[in-house]
Amino acid sequence: MSAVIELAGVTKAYPGGVTAVRSVDLTVEYGELVAIVGPSGSGKSTMLHLIGTLDRPTHGTVRIDGHDVATLSDRQLSALRARRIGFVFQQFHLAPGRDAVTNVADGLLYTGVARKEREWRAEAALVRVGLGDRLTHKPHQLSGGERQRVAIARAVAGDPAVLLADEPTGNLDSVSGAGVVTLLRELNEAGTTVLVITHDHEIAESLPRQVPMRDGQVMA
Amino acid sequence: MKPARLRLSDLLRLGGYGLRSRPLRAVLSALGIAIGIAAMTAVVGISSSSRADLDQRLAALGTNLLTVTPGQTMFGEDAVLPDESVSMIRRIGPVQSATATGKVSSAVYRTDRVPAGETGGLALLAASPDLLSTVGGVLTRGTWINQKYPTVVLGATAARRLGNVPSVYIDGRWWTVTGVLDPVPLAPELDSAVLVGWEAAATYLSFDGHPTTVYTRSVDAQVEAVRSVLAPTANPSSPDEVKVSKPSDALAARRAADDTFTALLLGLGAVALLVGGIGVANTMVISVLERRAEIGLRRSLGATRGQVRTQFVAESLLLSLLGGAAGVLLGYVVTGLYATTRTWPTVVPWWALAGGVGATVVIGAIAGLYPAIRAARLAPTEALSG
């Protein structure tokens, strides 16, 4: 089987002249744990969006889990995201006023799984991220680290091929941040491919592979 | 790879979440729709109830009463009906009964001390013995006038004006009040009248014996035929000087007047509904602007453009349906309260209820469509960048 992520000559130019990502070649095998590092504005988020099929490249090919993104329609890309890609964001993006189980279960809304099954899987995912005793807590009743764990549970509840995390520790203190990284490591050990953008050199260096970026390019 | 369909139950839950996350805003914008629908439902309901009441009353009163009154001569003077007109009319085949009142020129006073001329606008009418059965009059209390002796029966309004008097003073003589009438819907002119016996009027009040109003009932199917021959029968020598009318038509005409008023109020309700719809659209546009991050998140979770669009349309539909349901209910209650105070039956036609709900569905769909399309067009990365 081929790699889970294959970028070949990928360029993303925004109208107005900014080229955020510049002829990037990148291959990530199934089961890898990769840190993407680089200064602000170097194109990390843009590349993650391209990998996550939230955006299409201006040039080059993006293959995710064997699918060439260019050949897929917007609907097909949505289905790919629903089943094969999990996202974690710096701002958590949890629905306020809804408890942890509901937040995680709603992450499976677009997979076609029935509601009972979604809730059951959400509980399992929450237990997996160590929040088995916070199932009915609402976001405002949780700490920042716990909220990010809920978001991670939502991303992995559907058992995606790849987990994409854009500065998941950016809004957390170092202790909670370390906890989140440990969790990502555990998930990776259990088989999930993980890509994580981080500004923290200590975190980056602790991970098996680093992809350094500068000016939209991946440094060899 | 094909995207999974969003289940209807999930879609409804999604729409509900959106509304519940900002309950006050949802209630306020649904209120606009509710007021519009309530106004329209109540207007239709009240006019239908009033109509149902009128139909009931007309059915009870009968629509076969015709009245004959003298018009004017070709010289513009008041015409006179011939004395024998009542008996002539009675001889028309389909006529079931004919009876008359005649205007007496004397004035009615409450006491013998009231100065002459202060009659209080009461008419004095000589009445045939069978007047009540023909016009459908009913005595509130007492008995019908004695034809020979100086006795009177008071119409409902006349009784109210005179108060509870044992007798009235007419032409230097006390006349005993023997009874009081209920209002007579088909002959409202009797309400403000004081009735005396035909013979007594001739004996004591120098009544000329000319009938001034002839009341006649006919076989229902023949009313129009009778109507066409009444004038020449009542006054064969000058039928043009006779006026024939059908009191139930006058009542029904009030209904037509109601209809114009109803149309006006319906227009006002429609304006309220339009404003309500704009309120919903506005709420949805704001909601989409505020929820860019949610939209981006859902796209990253695998929602298709169509599913995002459907979610916002569903939210808008729910919002206006909520308003519509509340409005229909409110309109029904208002109709019920109003009809009850008027002792009308409460009638809200099913088409008004269905129309109310249908209108809100249309409004919700239209109001939600543009914001929903905008939400769906939003690029996921743009939405996530906040």
Ligand SMILES: Nc1ncnc2c1ncn2[C@@H]1O[C@H](COP(=O)(O)OP(=O)(O)OP(=O)(O)O)[C@@H](O)[C@H]1O
């Ligand atoms: N929608 C856009 N339109 C135009 N330019 C954009 C857009 N999004 C990003 N850029 C530009 O692309 C470049 C890379 O942005 P990107 O967000 O990928 O950087 P980053 O490495 O994630 O930075 P940070 O570490 O600060 O998050 C920046 O110069 C940015 O200004």
Ligand SMILES: [Mg+2]
């Ligand atoms: Mg970034």
